[in-house]
Amino acid sequence: MKKLVLLPTAFAMSVMFAACSTTPTTTSQLDQARGDFIAAQSNPSVAANAPLEFKAASDALDRANTAAAKKESLDEIDKLAYIAKQKIATAQEAAKAKQAEADVANAARQRDEIRLEARTAEANNAKAAADRARTQAEQAKADADAARAQADAAAGSARDEAAKNAALQQQLADxxxxxxxxxxxxxxxxxxxxxxxxxxxxxxxxxxxxxxxxxxxxxxxxxxxxxxxxxxxxxxxxxxxxxxxxxxxxxxxxxxxxxxxxxxxxxxxxxxxxxxxxxxxxxxxxxxxxxxxxxxxxxxxxxx
CATH class of the missing domain: 3.30.1330.60 (OmpA-like domain)
Structure with missing residues (x-):
């Protein structure tokens, strides 16, 4: 987004006229409006989150500065300065609201990310536990198969030995x-x-x-x-x-x-x-x- 100029055009003109005039035309209301504008302009959040409101505030201050430069009545200058101050305040409040919304959205996003990370970690842990359980089950099955094979071999060997002894006893009997x-x-x-x-x-x-x-x-x-x-x-x-x-x-x-x-x-x-x-x-x-x-x-x- 294009950054606004530091000071409104009318304010710059008033400064120029003031430099040329021995008695600058201003009021405390206008000075306050100018100070508020500089403070708002120094806050990047205002221009970023309330660009339309800030533009309206800038235009209002331009009108107040123009009135001061033309040496209009102090009441008119104060009235325009007051309007400018209100619009500056509106821009600042709008920026704060938008920033708050952004903060809430960012917090929600972070919360969702944390929840997602937690669910992902939980799923990974569950998968790891399932993998361990499967590995243990496979190992138990392999051990059982080995034990069964060993028992079958021992039983077969015992049967062979018994058959051999029986055959030997029969031969000796013969x-x-x-x-x-x-x-x-x-x-x-x-x-x-x-x-x-x-x-x-x-x-x-x-x-x-x-x-x-x-x-x-x-x-x-x-x-x-x-x-x-x-x-x-x-x-x-x-x-x-x-x-x-x-x-x-x-x-x-x-x-x-x-x-x-x-x-x-x-x-x-x-x-x-x-x-x-x-x-x-x-x-x-x-x-x-x-x-x-x-x-x-x-x-x-x-x-x-």
Whole structure:
């Protein structure tokens, strides 16, 4: 908006005439009007918020100044000065009202901005809380899934282990294995060997395969193969035959994949009979090979 001149034209003329006249024409009313005008003009709010009112005030002061310059009657000058003062006051009040309205509007706008900021902050906080809750829920679900998977794996492992143990127990039952203080004992009867010889028969090899299958499931086991005979024949022959039969079983197991370092042998000859040697049936029971399996890698105790 174009800024008004500092002083009305008539006021400038009156100053010029006053400079030329020895007795300037003015009144206290006019001087007050001029002072009020200068004060209003110095306030940017008046020109900005009440431009029409301020223009009317300026025009009124111009008329008062013109009357003073023409040396019109003092009453006329005071009357015009009074009108100018009223219009200046009106312009100032109008400016104050407009400024107050602007202040109220600005306060309302600031209040709305603060409310908007508060609502935005509240929404952001709610979103952040929702994001945290979602993250926690996802983490809880992941933890639950992991725990479930771990439980399923443990259950599966337990089922596998139980199935493995059941299969092992069935294999041992098929071999008629017995649990003793020395360990699990599997007995190979005399019929699994050639007569008076150490070589395993076909049936003996099938039995050896079953033993090897058991040992494959028991990697910690240590094996002791012990041979026995009846009392027929010389002691030296019986001892030598029992040792060879124990060695034959050891070699068969090695050939079936059992590590050689795990297998020991011992021939006892006619010692430690399990039946009398008075008849053929009893002597056949004494002609045997016993395979002793340690438990959990424990050493096998010597016979007593």
């Amino acid at each position: 071999l008629q294995a017995k649990q003793t203080e020395r360990g699990i004992i599997i007995t190979l009867s005399d019929v699994l060997f050639q007569v008076d010889r150490a070589e395993l028969s076909a049936e003996g090899m099938r039995t050896a395969q079953k033993v090897a299958d058991v040992l494959a499931q028991e990697p910690q086991s240590i094996v002791q193969v012990e041979g026995f005979t009846d009392s027929t024949g010389t002691s030296s022959h019986n001892l030598e035959l029992s040792q060879r039969r124990a060695e034959s079983v050891r070699n068969a197991l090695i050939g079936l994949g059992v590590p050689s370092a795990k297998i020991g042998t011992r021939g006892y000859g006619e010692a430690y009979p399990v039946a009398s040697n008075t008849d053929a049936g009893s002597r056949q029971l004494n002609r045997r090979v016993e395979i002793v399996l340690s438990q959990n890698g424990a050493p096998i105790a010597n016979r007593r």
